[in-house]
Amino acid sequence: MIYDKEQKEIASRMDNKSKLTNWKDWKWQLRHAIRSMEKFEQLTGIKFDDKERVNLRKTFDKFPLSITPYYLSLIDKKNYKNDPVFKQAFGGIEELTTLQSELEDPLSEDKDSPVEGITHRYPDRVLFHVSNICAMYCRHCTRKRKVGDIDSVPSKDQLNQGIEYIKNTPQVRDVLLSGGDPLMLTDEKLDWLLSEISQIPHVEIIRIGTRVPVVLPYRITDKLISILKKYQPLWINTHFNHPNEITTSSKEALAMLADGGFPLGNQSVLLADVNDCPRIMKTLLHKLIQNRVRPYYLYQCDLSEGLSHFRTPIGKGIEIMESLIGHTSGFARPTYVIDAPGGGGKIPVMPNYIISWSTNKVILRNYEGVITTYKEPDSYEARVCDRDCDICTLDLNLNEDSEMEAVGIEKLLSDHDDTISLVPEHNDRLHRRGENE
Incomplete structure (x- = not known):
């Protein structure tokens, strides 16, 4: 060695x-x-x-x-x-130092928890908190409220509550195991948990979010790989924040995972005085893809308690994205997101490349500052979609797909719904009309 x-x-x-x-x-x-x-x-x-x-x-x-x-x-x-x-x-x-804007649970994960251990925020997927144990306590953790929790290892009975919820919620097709760190579970418990979830008919994929390739790469063992390989398709997201974390040992761990057939992604957090530099970020992303890890998200630092010294302005994230788009391979770029306080979910934040548009032209700019025109079609016959797929003339094969009710902006854009606006609760103007009781 x-x-x-x-x-x-x-x-x-x-x-x-x-x-x-x-x-x-x-x-x-x-x-x-x-x-x-x-x-x-x-x-x-x-x-x-x-x-x-x-x-x-x-x-x-x-x-x-x-x-x-x-x-x-x-x-x-x-x-x-x-x-x-x-x-x-x-x-x-x-x-x-705790600012007024900082929260113990900034993403309202506990409020969006129908049963212990499950956060169900998006229509077709859930986050399953399977452990509060981490190999290391990261100082920028969004779940600092759980760090060092003495009751940090859920029993099988507790985990079964989450498994039963997934079984009884057929729209869930994607389960993300999180924590803490799921890979801090014993091999035997992880094997049992993956076995139970993979047997649920409507679960199509399982994901694992882990920082062990960064802080404890030796956890990736031949035995662990053999267990995980039984439950494909299994996706694994890592959490590298700086190029200095990609070492010989971490490369070996990533190679074992990639050779095991697991698609690898990476979620970085934008941290002041750590990686808030276009050159550092680009170096990190290039090292990741050299090790078969595709950059997935670049997170704006959450509003958790005691993290104000780590947070950057959103403008810094935009600047970093400007330094990446057009300047490196498309698959080497993460999506810059803000995980909305209060449980609004991940909101992509990008530089603006549409300068203007009219009824037949869109004016765009590229990464170099070149301004160009995209000509819209002179004749486009809009296809009205009432979601009656049985009479649709498009070549559709929905045997393995399912229809979900449109929500949010998708609902306003759809043809099958008469809704013309989304109105916040307790809107004073509609209250005066007597329409928002």
């Missing part, structure tokens, strides 16, 4: 019972997770002054610390205060 200098140095500072040969044992990594400031100082040689120590204790009392030895080894100890790995793994007093 090959170990780098930082790994050897940290291993040498572990207790006498620990040996470097255990380094790639993921359970050893978890047993030796760094959970105190004192242990962090011992292993890294970094020393905090008295004021910093007081502030850090206050922070860790509210938001606990947990870092795997592997991820700790990635920190640049000579420049740790500017290091992107340090900033994601280690806390600071700024986390105790």
Whole structure:
């Protein structure tokens, strides 16, 4: 096995019972997770002054610390205060600053939970919280309210509640396992859970959202791969935020997953002073696709408590997208989204490329600033759709498809519904009319 200098140095500072040969044992990594400031100082040689120590204790009392030895080894100890790995793994007093706009549950996941463990926000898919355990406590976590939860491992009875909900909700075709980190479940429990969900007839795909390839790549074992391969189609989303996180070990983990036949995606969070730079982001995306991981989302940082120091203006995200569109391959670009506070879901935010339009022309600009004209068809006979598919003349094959009732803007655009506007509740103008009671 090959170990780098930082790994050897940290291993040498572990207790006498620990040996470097255990380094790639993921359970050893978890047993030796760094959970105190004192242990962090011992292993890294970094020393905090008295004021910093007081502030850090206050922070860790509210938001606990947990870092795997592997991820700790990635920190640049000579420049740790500017290091992107340090900033994601280690806390600071700024986390105790809670703005009025920040919320404990900013995405209203608990309110959109019909049964324990399930968040059902979109029509055809659910998020299944199967664990609150993570290999590491990321300082930018949107679910910081659950970090360190002592009741963090749902029992089979609790998980069965979620499974029963999915069974009894036939419109659910896509199940996303989340947490915490689903891959922190034991192999046996994960095998059982995937088996139960995959047997539900209307579930077409299962997804797993995980950060273990980033912070604990040794969790990706041959045994785990053999279990996951039984439940195709299985999609896996990772969570790399910076190029420094893509190491030899993480590349090996990603290769095992890709060779196992799993489509891989990545969800990054835009973080101030970590990756809010077009050059850093492009480097990350290029490294991802070199390792067969397709960039999926770039998230605007959520309005969770204590994250104000991580948030950037939305304009920074737009600037980064401007640096990507036209400047790199289309499949190397993520979709920049804001996960709407209050449970509104993911809203794509993009630079504006339509400058103007008329009845027969659309004026567009490209990434270079070139302005061009797209000529609309002179004669287009609109096809009225009343959703009576049995008499439709289009070549449709809906044997394996299902019709969903249109909602939102789709409803306004449809021909089968007479709705002409969407009106917020308690609209004063309609209340005066007596139409919005």
